[in-house]
Amino acid sequence: MATRKLFRQFWRPVSKLCTGELAATPIRRTIQTSAKHAQPLPGKEHLRQPPKRNGQILALTGGGVLTILLGTQVAYSSLEKNAPEPPPPPPSHKTTADQPPHHSEPETQPELKEGVQYYRLDEIRSHDGASARPWVTRGTSVYDITDWIPAHPGGEVILRACGGSLDPYWDIFSIHKRQDVYEILEEYKIGEISPHDLVDGKLPAATIPDPFIADPERDPRLLTLTARPRNAETPAEGLSPFLTPTPLFYVRNH
Structure with a gap:
């Protein structure tokens, strides 16, 4: 924005110089004043012609100033694009004293029944x-x-x-x-x-070794009374022959 404002301030007088508006009035006044005090010279050949290069000089001067302004604007725009981004602000290190106090919720006390030991x-x-x-x-x-x-x-x-x-x-x-x-x-x-x-209202589960884990497979025809320890009876069809088949002959003393 500052570059554009500066450019406008310089451009108005330069444009007037290039068009001759700014220089026309002083030149006319100079010629009229000189004409009053000038002495007539014999012969037309001795009359000096007014300079004709003022407009060219003014145009060249205005063009140079315009070039400088344009170059300045381009350079400034390039600097703005290539300018490194500012570093992020350093993280704030808050101490324990700066932080609000943490209020932990009180533990819920288990409900005790009256009259229970x-x-x-x-x-x-x-x-x-x-x-x-x-x-x-x-x-x-x-x-x-x-x-x-x-x-x-x-x-x-x-x-x-x-x-x-x-x-x-x-x-x-x-x-x-x-x-x-x-x-x-x-x-x-x-x-x-x-x-x-208690954990969730229950006693933590305890495990003990199973003394019956190595028991042999039982005949499915046995009449099972308890699974562990295995208590079973010989089915009726196993008692009909005099010799009971070994798989159906089952005895456990408890």
Whole structure:
């Protein structure tokens, strides 16, 4: 914009010079003044002709000025195009003090039922098979089975589960998954596992080695009573001959 404004300021007088408008008035006044004071000379041959090169000189001068202005504008435009872009502003380094304080949401406290006794897992683990009062859990319930151990059909094998959950054992010994067994166990309930030790309302799953994983394949004709441990009966067609076929002769002492 500055270049265009400068160009207009120079162009108007230069155009007048080129057309003779600016120089016409001074030249006429000079000729008239000289004519008043000039002395007449004898003969027409001694009369001097007025100069005729003023218009040419003015045209050349105006053209040179115009060329300079045009060159300046072209050079300025080229500089504007080739000028490097300004570098981006440096990143602002905000300190911890500049940042707004982060308010973490308070943890939701688990709801505790009134009148229910809760136990932490650490305390439950301390009541293992070597404890004077063995405890077990099923689901989220806690049981003190001290008085039930002598009456357990499987004897002291139940002590393996003490201090932990019965669920992984009953997944293997599925004979326990009966309503009458559940009712007997409920007689020894003493409380619940603390919600602080639960994940999504459940006790973290525990795994134990399956002692029956290497059992041989059974004849599908057997009458299966329990899958693990496998308890089955010989079908009636296997009892008709005097010698029972070996695949149908099945005995397991439990």
